[in-house]
Structures are given as structure tokens and as C-alpha cells.
Amino acid sequence: MTVTDASTTQGKTPPPPPPATLSFEGHYGRNPLADASFGAMCRRLPSVLGHTARMAWSVDRAGVVLLLACQLFTGIAAALVLAFTAQAMTHILGTGTVSERLHAALPALIVVTAAAGIGRISSALSSYADGRITPLLITEADIALVEAVCRVESSAYTEDGFADRQEAAEVGVTRTRMMVQDAQRFMSALIRMIAASSVITALHPLMLPLLLLAVLPAGAGAVLSARVDYETHYLNVGDRNVRSMMRWWATYSRYGDEVRANGMTGYLIYWYRALSDRIDQRTLTAAPRMLRIVLATSALGGIFLLGTWATLAWLATSGQVALPVAATAVVAVQTTLAALSQFVIHGAAMFHTSLYLADMRAFLDTATERAPKRGELSIPERVDEIRLDEVVYQYPGKDERAVDHVSLTLRRGEILAIVGENGSGKSTLAKLITGILLADKGRVLWDGTDLAKADPDAVWKRTSLVPQNFACWPLRTRENITLGQPRTFDDAPVWDVIDAVGMREAIEKLPKQLDTLLARELWGGAELSGGQWQRLVASRPLYRKTPLVVLDEPTSQMDARGEHSIFLEIKREAAERMTIVVTHRLENTRLADRILVMDKGRVIEHGTYEDLVNAGGLFAELVALAKDR
Numbered sequence: 001m002t003v004t005d006a007s008t009t010q011g012k013t014p015p016p017p018p019p020a021t022l023s024f025e026g027h028y029g030r031n032p033l034a035d036a037s038f039g040a041m042c043r044r045l046p047s048v049l050g051h052t053a054r055m056a057w058s059v060d061r062a063g064v065v066l067l068l069a070c071q072l073f074t075g076i077a078a079a080l081v082l083a084f085t086a087q088a089m090t091h092i093l094g095t096g097t098v099s100e101r102l103h104a105a106l107p108a109l110i111v112v113t114a115a116a117g118i119g120r121i122s123s124a125l126s127s128y129a130d131g132r133i134t135p136l137l138i139t140e141a142d143i144a145l146v147e148a149v150c151r152v153e154s155s156a157y158t159e160d161g162f163a164d165r166q167e168a169a170e171v172g173v174t175r176t177r178m179m180v181q182d183a184q185r186f187m188s189a190l191i192r193m194i195a196a197s198s199v200i201t202a203l204h205p206l207m208l209p210l211l212l213l214a215v216l217p218a219g220a221g222a223v224l225s226a227r228v229d230y231e232t233h234y235l236n237v238g239d240r241n242v243r244s245m246m247r248w249w250a251t252y253s254r255y256g257d258e259v260r261a262n263g264m265t266g267y268l269i270y271w272y273r274a275l276s277d278r279i280d281q282r283t284l285t286a287a288p289r290m291l292r293i294v295l296a297t298s299a300l301g302g303i304f305l306l307g308t309w310a311t312l313a314w315l316a317t318s319g320q321v322a323l324p325v326a327a328t329a330v331v332a333v334q335t336t337l338a339a340l341s342q343f344v345i346h347g348a349a350m351f352h353t354s355l356y357l358a359d360m361r362a363f364l365d366t367a368t369e370r371a372p373k374r375g376e377l378s379i380p381e382r383v384d385e386i387r388l389d390e391v392v393y394q395y396p397g398k399d400e401r402a403v404d405h406v407s408l409t410l411r412r413g414e415i416l417a418i419v420g421e422n423g424s425g426k427s428t429l430a431k432l433i434t435g436i437l438l439a440d441k442g443r444v445l446w447d448g449t450d451l452a453k454a455d456p457d458a459v460w461k462r463t464s465l466v467p468q469n470f471a472c473w474p475l476r477t478r479e480n481i482t483l484g485q486p487r488t489f490d491d492a493p494v495w496d497v498i499d500a501v502g503m504r505e506a507i508e509k510l511p512k513q514l515d516t517l518l519a520r521e522l523w524g525g526a527e528l529s530g531g532q533w534q535r536l537v538a539s540r541p542l543y544r545k546t547p548l549v550v551l552d553e554p555t556s557q558m559d560a561r562g563e564h565s566i567f568l569e570i571k572r573e574a575a576e577r578m579t580i581v582v583t584h585r586l587e588n589t590r591l592a593d594r595i596l597v598m599d600k601g602r603v604i605e606h607g608t609y610e611d612l613v614n615a616g617g618l619f620a621e622l623v624a625l626a627k628d629r
């Protein structure tokens with residue numbers, strides 16, 4: 001991916017930097033339209049339709065049956081209306097007195113009225129069926145997307161283009177809303193078209209091909225416009241993704257103070273507008289192309305339609321078609337024309353929607369490919385040893401290894417501290433030990449079980465991680481501690497861990513204590529301070545009681561009392577498990593049995609606090625720097 005920032009251009013008073021332009025290259029940067037032929041795109045239609053039908057069938061069988069039955073009735077009713085109108089017209093325009101002709105036409109007119117009534121009822125019922133199926137279908141597609149993203153290997157997030165494909169898939173989810181309606185209209189137009197075609201062909205075999213010619217340009221125009229629209233959408237995917245992220249960051253209340261007190265508001269709005277303008281610009285560029293397509297295809301359609309009427313006039317005047325039949329043909333031409341137009345327009349609409357749905361499917365397939373495929377081995381409740389054997393890890397797209405040939409053994413009851421300067425690989429090593437990332441080379445063995453062959457859920461049942469950037473879930477206090485554990489009705493263990501992190505007083509003051517929603521922005525919600533949040537997060541591993549606990553900077557926002565009580569608690573709980581503490585506060589490493597010092601992904605020193613201070617290496621230097629403030 002190339003990022004071009006126009007602000008680097010030198011000027012006297014540099015303007016505020018506009019958003020960087022992202023241009024995509026490589027596998028994910030290719031526009032699928034660039035090499036998809038028109039035929040290939042049309043062939044996609046049945047598969048997308050089939051997939052939507054299967055999805056609809058799985059969410060609401062009764063609704064689908066109702067919809068299909070209604071389509072059938074609507075079609076049959078339309079055919080009856082047309083056929084019996086033609087019959088009635090033949091009688092009305094035939095010979096005899098007016099009353100005789102009307103009398104003869106009456107049975108046909110009754111059928112027309114009844115069929116029209118049935119048609120209306122069926123169409124109302126099919127709207128009802130659509131209203132039932134569509135929300136369920138959207139929910140299903142949405143959940144499939146959320147689940148797929150939650151289940152991918154964590155390394156997938158760092159792949160170029162993953163986020164943009166996700167954004168394109170999100171659009172696919174919203175477009176699902178139109179799919180049932182498009183499909184329903186397309187099907188009913190198809191049935192009406194078949195009915196109308198048979199009537200018009202019976203009048204004269206030349207009429208149908210002529211009418212087809214008259215509507216085909218409109219269909220081609222709709223498909224071409226869909227193509228242009230999708231091309232524009234595709235060009236905008238990257239910018240739209242960045243814009244929606246920025247929108248969230250700029251408007252999320254948690255970052256509101258930072259935005260205001262740093263005077264960022266004006267710039268953020270300018271930035272948002274600049275990005276929106278860029279998106280609009282691309283959309284507007286497409287408008288004249290659309291206009292040209294519509295004008296050209298409408299003109300062509302008009303010419304063919306004129307040809308149809310001219311042919312009909314010629315057939316009537318040359319006596320090849322009797323006058324009453326010609327009059328019937330006028331009605332039939334109108335009806336067939338409407339049915340054919342609906343058929344091609346809704347076919348094109350389905351094609352249009354299918355382009356977006358295909359993005360969704362492609363992303364779901366990508367996510368399935370990125371889902372962990374590790375193995376079925378499970379991890380017992382008690383783990384005595386974790387061994388790392390020459391472990392190497394490099395993030396995709398990075399030139400240097402984040403973790404480079406690290407070997408270590410951690411035993412039950414031990415506390416291991418990992419220290420090192422920023423970017424030295426501490427958090428990455430913690431992610432490898434917990435199996436969030438899998439080693440590119442080397443192995444991570446839990447009591448001899450290679451994490452690459454173990455079921456990831458089984459591993460994560462045995463781990464607790466307090467990450468550097470933890471989530472403050474907009475959930476109740478209780479769930480913010482117990483999330484990830486099976487539900488119980490007993491709050492006593494929850495209060496125990498709250499006591500352990502010194503949060504009882506703060507939680508008792510909340511309006512609904514454990515039931516208080518911890519989200520200031522939600523009605524009835526409350527907010528904790530940064531340090532209080534961190535204490536609450538530190539209580540999660542105490543509640544989970546797993547064989548491995550990893551704490552990445554667990555006390556960075558805490559006051560001295562909080563920090564003291566957390567480390568006391570870590571020590572108290574340590575005998576039953578393996579504990580890893582990643583920290584920059586070197587004094588805190590005194591509690592560890594061993595300390596690893598990392599530099600550029602490698603372990604350069606290890607030992608106890610006293611050993612390392614006396615060794616005169618990087619650790620001793622960092623301790624001296626911490627004291628020299």
C-alpha cells in the first residue's frame with residue numbers, strides 16, 4: 001500500500017495536512033471488475049440468487065413458501081388477466097349489438113376482475129412475506145460477518161487489505177436488504193413475462209422478438225450503470241473505511257477530552273470533510289457516465305419500440321392481422337412491454353446487488369480460510385510447564401522479527417517478569433505463549449502439547465490475559481469481571497475478587513452496584529476512573545483462575561496502594577499457576593522469580609533482580625535511569 005501525504009509539499013504557510021491518499025496494490029488491491037468479463041458477471045447471478053434462497057430458506061421456511069406461492073398466484077393472475085382481456089376485446093370489438101357484444105364478453109370480464117383481485121391479494125401477501133424474511137436475512141448475514149471476524153487468526157488483522165475487504169462486506173450486509181425484494185420482483189416479472197409472451201406470440205410470432213429488442217437496451221443500460229456504480233464504490237472502499245474509523249474516534253465520548261483540550265476539533269472536522277469530498281468527487285465523476293449510458297440506451301429502446309408499433313400498424317393495414325386482433329395486440333403490447341421492462345430492470349437490480357453480496361461472500365470465504373486450523377488436542381485443567389523452543393515470529397509486512405529465537409521454560413508456581421525497551425517484543429512474546437499468535441519457527445509446548453496442534457479454544461480456556469490496551473466493555477460491572485466464564489448466580493466470588501483489587505467501596509457507591517452499566521454514554525450508565533478500570537480488569541484473571549496468567553503493564557494507571565495490593569495478590573495466587581508480568585516499572589520485577597530482558601526480539605539477559613542489577617547490563621542501566629529522574 002502506498003500512502004501519499006500532500007502536506008509534505010513545501011510552502012510558506014503550510015496548510016493543515018489533508019488526509020493521506022491510499023492507493024492499493026497487490027492481491028487485495030485489485031478491482032475484481034478489472035478482469036471480470038461481462039459474461040462472467042452475468043453467470044454470477046444464479047449462484048448469488050441460489051445462495052440467498054438457501055439463506056432465506058434456513059431463516060424462514062414458511063415465509064419462503066408463502067413468497068413463492070404468492071409469486072405463482074401473481075403470475076397466474078397476470079396471465080389470466082391478459083388472456084381474458086384479449087378474449088373480452090375480441091368479443092367487444094366483434095359483430096352484433098353493443099349489448100350482445102358486452103354479454104358475450106361478460107364471462108371473460110368476470111375472470112379478469114377475479115384474477116386482478118387475486119393478483120392484488122397475492123402481491124400484498126408477498127410484501128408481507130418479504131417483510132418477514134428480509135430482517136432475518138440481514139441479521140443472519142450480519143451475525144455471519146461478526147462471527148467470521150471474531151474467529152479469524154489474530155494475524156489476519158495485520159494483513160494488508162483485510163479491513164477494507166471487511167468494509168466491502170459490511171456494505172454487502174446492508175445490501176442484503178434489497179435482495180429479497182429484487183428477487184421477488186424479478187420472479188414475478190419473469191412469470192408475467194412468460195404469460196404475456198405466450199399471449200403476444202399467439203397474436204403474431206414477430207411481436208415478441210420486436211418487443212424484446214425494445215426493452216433490451218434498457219436492461220443493458222441498467223447493468224452498465226450498475227457496473228459504473230460498483231466501480232465507484234470499489235474505488236471508495238479504502239477512504240470510506242478510514243472515514244468510518246475516524247468518525248468513531250472523533251465522536252466517541254471517551255476521547256472527547258483529548259480532542260477538545262488539544263484543539264483537535266477543527267482539524268478533525270476539516271479532515272472528515274476533505275475525505276468526504278474526495279469520496280463525493282469520485283461519485284460525481286461517475287454521474288456523466290451514467291447519464292450517457294441512460295441516454296444512449298433509452299434512445300435505442302425508443303427506436304426499437306417505434307419499430308414495433310410500425311410493424312403492428314403494417315400488419316393491421318396490410319390485412320395480415322384482423323382489426324379486433326390488432327386492437328387486442330395494442331393492450332398485449334403494453335402489458336408485455338411492462339412485464340419485459342420489469343424483467344430486465346429487476347434482473348439488472350439483482351445483478352447490481354449481487355456484486356455487493358459477492359464481496360460479502362468473498363470476505364466470508366477469506367475469513368474461513370483465516371480461521372484457526374491448528375488441531376484438536378485439548379489442554380488439561382492443570383498445566384505444569386510451558387516450554388518455548390527457538391521461537392521466531394515476524395509480523396506480515398515487517399522486515400524485522402518481533403521475536404527472534406527465544407527459548408525458555410516456565411514452571412507452575414513461577415512468576416516470570418519480561419522487561420525491555422519499547423518495541424523489544426515483550427507483548428508479542430506474551431501473545432506467542434498464550435497461543436494468540438503461532439510461531440513462524442520453533443514451538444510453544446504446554447506440558448509437551450504443541451500449541452500449533454491444539455484446539456485454540458481449549459488453550460484459551462486455560463489462559464487469562466490483561467492486555468496493555470484493555471477493553472472497557474459497555475456492560476454491567478459483573479460482566480466486566482466475569483465475561484468469558486460460565487454464568488453463575490453466585491456473586492460471592494465476584495465480590496471476593498473485587499475486595500482483592502480494593503474496589504469494594506467504589507462499586508458499592510455505583511447506583512446499582514454489580515448491575516450498573518459501565519458506560520457513561522448509555523442511559524443509566526456510570527463511569528469509572530482510568531485506575532479504577534484497570535483495577536477492575538486486574539480482577540478478571542483472579543476470577544478466572546487459569547493455569548496461565550499474563551499481565552501486560554497491569555498497573556500503569558494505578559495509584560501506589562492499588563499497585564501494591566495487585567502485586568500482593570499476584571504473589572498470593574502464584575503457587576497454583578504460571579504468571580507472566582510484562583512491565584516497565586522495574587521495581588515491580590522484584591517479586592518475580594526470574595526476569596527476562598528483551599532487546600530487538602531476543603532475550604539478552606535473564607536472572608533474578610539482584611543478579612541482573614549486579615550484572616551491569618541493559619537491566620542495570622534501565623534501573624539506574626529509573627532512579628535518576
Ligand SMILES: Nc1ncnc2c1ncn2[C@@H]1O[C@H](COP(=O)(O)OP(=O)(O)OP(=O)(O)O)[C@@H](O)[C@H]1O
Binds near residue numbers: 395
Ligand atoms: N500488530 C502488529 N503488526 C505489525 N507489527 C507489530 C504489531 N504489533 C507489534 N508490532 C511490531 O513488533 C515489534 C514488537 O512489538 P511489541 O508490541 O511486542 O513490543 P513491546 O516490547 O511489547 O513494546 P512496548 O513496550 O512498547 O509495549 C515492534 O517493532 C512493533 O512495531
